[in-house]
Every structure is written in structure tokens, then in C-alpha cells.
Amino acid sequence: MRWLIHLFPLPALVIYTLFVVYPIFSAFLYSLYDWNGIKRGVFVGLQNFITLFTVEPFNEMFWNAFRHNVFYFVIEMIVQNGIAFGLAFLIYRKIRGSGFLKIAYFMPRLLSVIVIGFLWKLILNPNYGALNTILAKIGLGEWARPWLGDPDTALLAIILINCWFGIGFAMLIFLAGLQSIPEDLIEAARLDGATGWRMLWKMILPLCMPAITIMTIFTFIQAFEAFELVYAMQGSMGEPFYSTDTLAVYFYRMAFSSGAGDVTLGLGSALAVVLFFIVGSVSALSLYLMRKREVQH
Amino acid sequence: MKQFRFRYVASIVLAAVMVVTGCSGGGTETQSGGGQGGGQQVTLSMHSWRVEDTEGYKAIIKAFEADNPNIKIDFKPFKATEYNTILNTALQSDSGPDILQLRPYAPGITLAEAGHLEPLDNVPGLSTIPKDVLAAATGKDGKVYGVPLSLNSTQFYYNKKIFEQNGLQAPKSWDELIATAKTLKEKGIVPISFGAKEGWLLSLSHGVIAPASYSGTDYLDKLLKGESDLKSAEFLQSVQRMQELIPYFPENYVGLELNDMRTLFATEKAAMFINGSFELEGIKKLNPDLPLDFFPMPTDDGKQVLTTWVDGSYAVNAKSKHKAEALKFMEFMATKKFGELFANQFKRISAVPGVSTDDPLVNKMAELSQSSATPYLMVVNFAEGKPTTKQTLENALQGMYLGKLTPEQVVEEVQKSAATWFPPFKK
Numbered sequence: 001m002r003w004l005i006h007l008f009p010l011p012a013l014v015i016y017t018l019f020v021v022y023p024i025f026s027a028f029l030y031s032l033y034d035w036n037g038i039k040r041g042v043f044v045g046l047q048n049f050i051t052l053f054t055v056e057p058f059n060e061m062f063w064n065a066f067r068h069n070v071f072y073f074v075i076e077m078i079v080q081n082g083i084a085f086g087l088a089f090l091i092y093r094k095i096r097g098s099g100f101l102k103i104a105y106f107m108p109r110l111l112s113v114i115v116i117g118f119l120w121k122l123i124l125n126p127n128y129g130a131l132n133t134i135l136a137k138i139g140l141g142e143w144a145r146p147w148l149g150d151p152d153t154a155l156l157a158i159i160l161i162n163c164w165f166g167i168g169f170a171m172l173i174f175l176a177g178l179q180s181i182p183e184d185l186i187e188a189a190r191l192d193g194a195t196g197w198r199m200l201w202k203m204i205l206p207l208c209m210p211a212i213t214i215m216t217i218f219t220f221i222q223a224f225e226a227f228e229l230v231y232a233m234q235g236s237m238g239e240p241f242y243s244t245d246t247l248a249v250y251f252y253r254m255a256f257s258s259g260a261g262d263v264t265l266g267l268g269s270a271l272a273v274v275l276f277f278i279v280g281s282v283s284a285l286s287l288y289l290m291r292k293r294e295v296q297h
Numbered sequence: 298m299k300q301f302r303f304r305y306v307a308s309i310v311l312a313a314v315m316v317v318t319g320c321s322g323g324g325t326e327t328q329s330g331g332g333q334g335g336g337q338q339v340t341l342s343m344h345s346w347r348v349e350d351t352e353g354y355k356a357i358i359k360a361f362e363a364d365n366p367n368i369k370i371d372f373k374p375f376k377a378t379e380y381n382t383i384l385n386t387a388l389q390s391d392s393g394p395d396i397l398q399l400r401p402y403a404p405g406i407t408l409a410e411a412g413h414l415e416p417l418d419n420v421p422g423l424s425t426i427p428k429d430v431l432a433a434a435t436g437k438d439g440k441v442y443g444v445p446l447s448l449n450s451t452q453f454y455y456n457k458k459i460f461e462q463n464g465l466q467a468p469k470s471w472d473e474l475i476a477t478a479k480t481l482k483e484k485g486i487v488p489i490s491f492g493a494k495e496g497w498l499l500s501l502s503h504g505v506i507a508p509a510s511y512s513g514t515d516y517l518d519k520l521l522k523g524e525s526d527l528k529s530a531e532f533l534q535s536v537q538r539m540q541e542l543i544p545y546f547p548e549n550y551v552g553l554e555l556n557d558m559r560t561l562f563a564t565e566k567a568a569m570f571i572n573g574s575f576e577l578e579g580i581k582k583l584n585p586d587l588p589l590d591f592f593p594m595p596t597d598d599g600k601q602v603l604t605t606w607v608d609g610s611y612a613v614n615a616k617s618k619h620k621a622e623a624l625k626f627m628e629f630m631a632t633k634k635f636g637e638l639f640a641n642q643f644k645r646i647s648a649v650p651g652v653s654t655d656d657p658l659v660n661k662m663a664e665l666s667q668s669s670a671t672p673y674l675m676v677v678n679f680a681e682g683k684p685t686t687k688q689t690l691e692n693a694l695q696g697m698y699l700g701k702l703t704p705e706q707v708v709e710e711v712q713k714s715a716a717t718w719f720p721p722f723k724k
Contacts, residue, residue, distance in 0.1 A: 036407065057684070126549035127557055146552020149494045151699055237496055237688070240551065241695045254683075256382065263381070264683050 024276070030269035041266070048270035058267070065238070065245045072159050072246065073223035080163035081215055084170035089204075091171075092178040102175070106168030113165070117232025120161050124148050148233060151243030158244060162229050166222070170215055177211025178204070213290040217283050224279050227252065247275050339622045340369040342394040343611075344387075346380035353642035360638060361629050368622045370396075388413045388614070395617040396626060399443040401433040401607045403681045408612075409442040415613040415620060416440040422631030429672065430648050433607035443610025444630040445648035447639065450662045451505045451604045451673065454562065454570040454580070457588035459486060467592035471509055471538065474595065478545035481568050488545035490567035492553025493698040496691030499539075502571045503694065504604045504673040505594050506542075507535035512596035517671075521678060523721025527712040536704040540697060551698055563587055574662050575608075578644050591658065593665055603665040606673040607648060682718045689714035 031048050034041040052058050087105055091098040108116065123130045126146035135144045147157045181204065189203045205212075227248035230238070236253045238245025255268025345354075351374055358370045373394070375383050381400070385408075387393040393413070399405035408414055417423060418441050423431065426445060434443030460466065463484055468474040478488035493499060511517065511531040519525040520532075547553065547561060562570035563583035570580075580587065593603040611630055613623040629635050636649030644656055646663045653660050672678070679686040693710040696702035702710070716722040 124552075125557070126552035127547075127561075144549075146494075146549040149492075149549070149552025151701075235495070237692070239496055239695065240494060241692060241699055241701060267683075 027269045027272050027276075030265055031273050033266045035266040035269075036263055044266070048267045049274070051267060052270050052274065061242065061245065061250055062247075062271070064242055065247045065250045068155055068244070068246050069224045069226065071155065072162075072226050073220055075156070075159045076163055076166065076219050076223055077216070079160065080166045081170050081174075081219060083163075084167045084215075085174050087167070088171045088174035088178055089200075091175060102171075105171050108165050109168040111165075113228040114232050116161065116165055117229055120157075121148065121233055124157060149240055151241050154234065154240060155244045158229055158233055161233075162226070165229070166219075170219075173211050173215050173218075174208065177208040180211075181207045209290065209293060213287065216290065217286055220286070221279055221283060224248075224275065224282075247271065247278075251275065338367050338369065339619050340371055341396055341617075341619055341623055341626065342371045342373060343396040343398075343626075344380075344384060344394040345372065345374045345398040346377040346609075347398070348374040348376065350374065350643060353639075356642060357635065357638045360634070361626060364629075365622075365625060368625065370626065391616055393614045393616065395614055395619055395623045397612055397614060398446075399434055399610045399612040401445075401609055402677055405434060405443065405610065405612075406436050409436040409440075413615055414442040415615045415617070415624075416442060417444065417613065417624070417627055420444065420624060420627045420631060422628060425650060426631065426648060427650065430607055432677070434610040434612065443612040444627050445607045445610045446630070447608050447643075447648050448574075448605045448646040448663075448666050448670075449608045449673075450574045450646060450666050450670070451501055451572065452574075452591045452593050452662070453505065454572060454576075454589060454591045456562070456565055456568050457590050459565065459568045467590075469595045469599065469601075471595065471597060475541070475545075478542070478569075482545055487547045487561060487567035488569060489542060490558045490561040490570045491542070491546040491550050492555070492558045493551045493695055494554045496688065496695055498555060498558075498572075499694040499698075500675045500687050500691045501573065501673075503535065503539055503690065504675060505571050506538050507532070507674070508602045508604060508671040509594050509596045510535040510538060512598045512600060512602070514671075517674075521721065526722060527715055528708045532711075533704060533708050536694070536697070536707045539694060540704055543698070559583065574646060574659070577656075577658060589658065591661075593669065600669065601665075602669050602671040603662065604673045605646075605666045605670040606676045608645075610648075679715060679719065682714050684714070686711060686714045686719070 032043060032045060034044045034047070052062055087101070091102055095101075111119075124132075124147040126132060126144075126149065129147075131147070132144035135141060145153065147153050185207070186199075186203065189199060194203060225248050226246045230244050230246055230249050231252070234240075234244045236249060238249050238253075251268055251271045254264050254271060256263065351372065354372045358372060362369060380398075381404070384393065384397060388408070388411075399408065399414075423441060423444065430445050430448065431441050433445055435441050455467065459481070463480060463486075465477050465480060468477050481488040491502070516525065516529075516531050520527070520529070525531075543550075547567065553561075558567075558570065558572075559576065559579060560583065561567040563580050565584075565587070570576075580589065593601040595601055611627065613620060613627060617623050631649065633649055633652060636647035636652035637654075639645065640647040640652050640654040640659065640663075644654065644659055646659060646666055650667060652663065654663075675687040675690060679690075682689070684692075690707070690711045693702055693707040697704060697707050712722070
């Protein structure tokens with residue numbers, strides 16, 4: 001009866017095939033058709049991909065959204081992961097109340113993204129929002145602005161909220177990385193005279209590389225698939241003036257839209273395929289490159 | 298980690314999964330009637346995107362079933378933003394409902410072109426409905442595919458009390474409108490509750506303001522024939538006027554959305570509010586004591602125009618097993634009796650002419666929509682293209698309010714978008 005064991009993964013495999021493998025192949029297929037969502041139109045080969053990159057306004061919108069994704073990644077790497085590593089290091093060094101801090105930093109993660117979007121929309125509301133009110137109270141009234149209505153601040157505001165949301169998770173990953181460093185290695189380095197920054201740069205960071213690699217790739221995937229928070233706060237149009245558009249929001253707008261007659265499922269699928277390749281290949285490449293830099297212990 | 302990567306691709310399959318939901322929702326079953334020898338009892342399924350109307354439709358359907366005892370109607374609404382996907386997949390798998398709510402103009406008509414809808418030209422009562430109203434559900438083949446349900450109108454709502462206290466009256470020209478706004482501003486009242494954060498409200502407001510710049514239908518005829526275009530002086534002026542209103546908007550208006558605008562107006566902090574007939578109920582709910590009235594847009598030649606368009610129609614699935622019964626319901630929807638039930642249940646303007654309600658403001662809108670209506674151009678004529686010309690206008694107006702585009706650049710963008718698909722501009 002031992003062979004029965006081989007049947008156990010079957011349900012998972014069926015579900016995985018149905019919901020992951022099949023959609024990928026169907027998206028590839030859809031991307032080759034001119035399709036408005038009602039009736040699959042004619043086979044157009046690679047035309048959707050060509051349109052995506054050469055025809056106005058699709059190409060402009062693609063690169064505009066792409067730039068926003070890159071910006072998303074950079075800010076998250078610096079702000080979210082930077083702060084998260086600092087916090088993880090503090091907790092690792094066992095400062096007072098570190099158990100409490102660990103929970104406190106993780107708190108935002110417990111809220112649903114939709115709730116967070118709603119909460120921050122209230123805080124940032126230009127008329128009665130807490131942020132502008134506080135700024136006015138402490139004499140910085142001229143700093144008050146319509147944060148989410150101004151294209152210069154809208155995207156950054158959303159990314160920073162996303163960082164605030166993501167810090168707890170990143171901190172846990174870094175903390176796990178720090179805690180996996182063998183005590184005796186640190187002890188040996190200390191005996192050799194390494195202290196402070198030297199210790200951090202030469203010992204702790206290299207030994208933490210596995211955690212950093214994972215977090216970098218996580219952040220990259222998250223940044224290039226940024227959707228929920230943008231959608232919850234600004235809708236599917238990437239408003240204002242496409243300043244918060246990301247590739248995923250742009251995809252959603254093209255493939256499903258809102259009921260106006262502008263659904264282009266074929267073109268949307270082409271974008272999904274492009275997005276899949278960007279995320280897939282960059283993740284694989286960086287995993288390969290960063291693994292090489294990891295130190296074995 | 299992997300499922301993150303695949304999430305967006307996976308959402309495509311969600312659409313496919315909805316086929317399943319669509320199937321189970323659209324089942325039409327013939328049940329034998331209780332009385333032997335009597336007519337067969339038929340249950341028709343009816344899909345809609347108006348979940349909030351469920352209670353109202355119960356009363357309307359009851360009235361229909363009383364007159365047609367052998368027909369039962371199963372009203373099933375879906376979330377508005379998912380309705381199209383659910384309906385499309387159901388129609389493609391031949392499991393669609395017998396009766397379906399049809400989006401107005403281009404998006405609905407594409408369903409007819411794909412062969413999913415039954416022509417309704419022989420439904421009695423349709424002839425009483427004006428041709429431009431029927432246009433919302435008329436295919437390019439000239440056949441009518443839906444019974445229009447209601448008209449939407451957009452206009453300036455205003456606070457009667459604030460106007461009276463400041464010795465103001467509903468303006469009769471553009472200059473009077475500006476003068477009125479100026480007076481209010483000097484008195485420390487926000488003249489117009491307005492926000493530029495949500496694009497659709499910008500094209501909607503433009504729909505109200507613009508007809509004053511091209512008073513009369515001459516310009517519209519020329520435009521729709523391609524003898525004029527969207528870069529014309531008239532259209533440019535309409536965009537310039539949108540810009541001229543900036544001083545009379547609330548502080549930080551670029552960050553405000555519908556909720557904020559509605560609240561400003563309902564709490565009497567702002568005197569005017571450009572919005573649709575569909576907002577009436579919402580404003581009244583927020584403040585039942587608001588001294589509310591509206592004025593249509595004054596044109597430069599001393600007339601007044603109310604911007605209107607058709608909001609949805611009902612159609613019959615070409616593959617329905619009970620077409621005769623479904624057509625009977627279409628017949629009912631074109632009667633005055635239905636119009637009155639509808640208008641009173643939902644406080645909306647019925648598409649059936651001559652229907653009055655117990656709400657004086659709705660009656661005033663209904664009258665004006667008969668006598669001095671102008672089409673909401675961006676919905677009626679320019680809702681095609683990818684992205685639609687309507688969306689292009691919304692985005693460009695947003696750009697203008699953010700100081701990134703001039704009115705000239707706005708009309709340039711809009712014309713460029715229309716030229717990609719609007720046949721008279723294509724040449």
C-alpha cells in the first residue's frame with residue numbers, strides 16, 4: 001500500500017494546475033488575439049505586443065507605469081528595508097522592551113490593505129484630514145496640501161504607506177537572518193578586535209546575505225506587482241493624471257475596466273505576459289547573482 | 298513566492314471561473330404550473346447591475362406578475378463593476394439570463410453586434426419613446442435592442458437659502474453665473490463644491506458647462522458629421538470655461554472627491570454643486586432639510602439646457618428559451634404604468650414620456666429633459682476608443698487643473714483620441 005503515498009499530492013497538484021499553470025498558458029494564448037472581452041476576435045499574432053510598445057498612448061502609459069514601479073522598488077528598498085533592518089538590529093541587540101517593539105512594528109501588517117487605504121485616505125484628506133490639521137496646528141500650515149490629489153506627492157505618499165505596512169514583515173525576515181548567525185563567529189570577531197561599524201559591515205551584513213537576498217527579491221516582486229493599495233486609494237485610473245499608475249493597475253484597467261466599452265483583454269494579457277517576464281527573469285537573475293555573494297558558515 | 302508572481306495572470310482565470318457563477322445564476326427552468334390544464338408557468342431570469350434596486354424591483358415585478366399570472370420573474374443583481382464580465386461569459390457559454398440590463402450606447406451595442414440580443418422593433422409602446430432616447434440601445438443596423446429605462450440629467454444644484462440670503466437668483470447667462478460665484482466668494486461662501494480627484498466627475502461637469510459654448514444643435518450636427526472637430530472655437534471655449542471657474546472652487550479642490558464635494562454642499566458650506574439626477578437621493582439623505590433646487594445651464598442665447606443621457610436599458614437574450622414571455626415584459630417596460638412605478642420607486646426620470654412622480658425636483662428634471670435637453674456628448678457620442686475619448690478628456694482636464702496642460706493642449710489630446718476611431722474624423 002506504500003504506492004498510495006503518491007496520490008496524496010494529487011489534490012494540490014490539480015488545484016495548482018487549474019489555478020496557476022492553466023491561467024499562465026491561457027494568458028499567453030489570449031495575448032495573441034484581438035479580444036474585447038465579449039467575443040474572442042481574430043488571431044493577431046504578436047500585434048498586441050507591438051501595439052503595447054509602439055502605439056500611442058499605450059507605449060507612453062507603459063513606460064510611465066514602468067517608471068513608477070521602479071520608483072516604488074527604490075523607495076521601498078531604502079525606506080522600508082532600511083528602517084526594517086535597523087529595527088531588527090535593535091531588537092537583535094536586545095534593547096529594553098524588544099518583545100513589545102517586535103509586536104508593535106508588526107501591527108500594521110494585521111490590517112487589511114483596503115482598511116489601510118481607507119484609513120490613510122482619511123488622514124490625508126485635504127479638508128479635514130489629520131495630517132493637514134496637525135501641520136496647521138504646529139505652524140507649518142503652508143506645508144498642507146492635497147497629498148493624494150497632487151501628482152507630485154500622490155505616488156510617494158502611497159509608497160510610504162506601503163513601506164509603513166511592510167516594515168513589520170521585512171523586520172521579521174531580517175531578525176530571523178540575524179538570529180541565525182552563530183554566536184561563536186561574532187564572539188571570535190570581537191576577540192579579533194572588530195567593533196561597531198566594522199562588525200556590522202564585515203561580519204553581520206555578509207552573514208545576513210540570505211535574508212537580504214530574499215527580502216530584495218520579495219520587495220522587487222511586490223513593487224512590480226503593486227496594485228491593491230493604489231487601487232484602494234486611487235481607483236483603476238491611476239489618478240491624478242496617471243501619476244500613480246503602475247503596470248498592474250494599467251493591466252487591470254485594460255483587461256477588466258469598469259463597464260465602459262474599452263476592455264482590451266488581448267492587449268491586457270500581452271501586458272500580463274510582459275510583466276510575468278520582467279518579474280520572473282529579474283527575480284531569477286538576482287537570485288543567481290546574490291547567491292554567489294552569500295557567505296557560507 | 299511563486300503565487301505572487303502569478304497573481305495577475307491568475308486574475309484572468311477568475312473571469313473564467315465566473316462562467317461557473319454565471320451558469321448557476323442564469324439557469325432558466327420551466328416549471329409546470331400548479332393548476333392542471335392552465336397555461337405553463339414560466340420563470341424568467343433577469344440580470345442587473347443595480348444591487349441597490351432589489352427592493353424596488355420587487356414591487357415592480359409584483360405588478361407585472363399580477364397581470365401575467367403564468368410568468369414569474371427572478372430578479373438577480375450583480376456588483377456593478379463585475380456585471381459586464383459575468384454577463385459576457387454567461388452569454389458566450391449560452392447560459393445567459395432571459396432578460397438582461399444593457400449598458401447604454403457603445404458598450405451595450407457591442408453585445409447586439411456579437412449576436413446576443415433579440416431585436417425589439419415590434420414591441421408596442423417603443424414608438425412612444427423619443428428616437429434620441431432609443432439611440433442608446435440602437436445597433437448600427439438600425440434595429441432597437443433595448444427598452445430604455447431612465448434618463449440621467451446633470452445640472453447645477455443650488456442652495457435656495459444661501460442664494461436668497463445674498464439676494465441672488467439662478468443665473469441666466471455665463472456672465473451672470475460668474476457674477477453670482479464672485480458675490481458668494483466675497484461673502485466667504487464656497488461658490489461651487491467641486492473636486493478634481495475623480496476623472497469621471499470632470500467629464501460630467503464639462504458635460505454641463507460645455508453646451509453653453511455651443512448653444513443650439515447646429516454645432517453638434519456639424520461636429521457629428523465631421524464638418525467641425527473638437528479643436529473648434531466652441532469646444533475650446535467650453536474647456537476654457539472649466540478653467541475660468543477655478544477661483545470659485547474650494548481650497549485644495551484637486552484632492553477632493555465626490556464624498557467631500559457632496560458633504561460640502563449638504564452641510565451648506567458651498568452654494569452650488571454640479572452633479573447628476575442620481576445624486577438627488579444621496580444629498581437628501583445627508584441633509585433632509587437642505588433647501589435644494591437646481592438650474593439647468595444657461596446658454597449665451599438666453600436659453601437653458603439640461604444635459605441628459607440614457608442610463609441603461611433592458612434587452613432580451615437572443616438564445617432565451619422563453620422569448621415570447623420575455624418580450625411581454627419588454628412590452629410592460631415601455632408602458633406608462635411601468636414608468637410611474639419606476640420613477641416613484643427610485644426617484645429617477647423615467648424614459649417613458651409624460652411620467653410624473655411625487656418629487657417636484659424629479660418632475661422638473663423630467664419636464665426639462667423633454668423640452669430643453671442636450672446630449673451628454675462624451676457618453677452618447679465619444680465613449681469609444683482605447684482608452685475612450687471620454688477618459689482622455691477626463692485625464693486631460695485633470696492635467697489642466699494641475700497646471701500641466703493648457704486648454705489648447707486639452708482639446709488637442711481629445712481630438713487626437715477621437716481621430717483614432719470616430720469615423721467622421723478618420724478620413
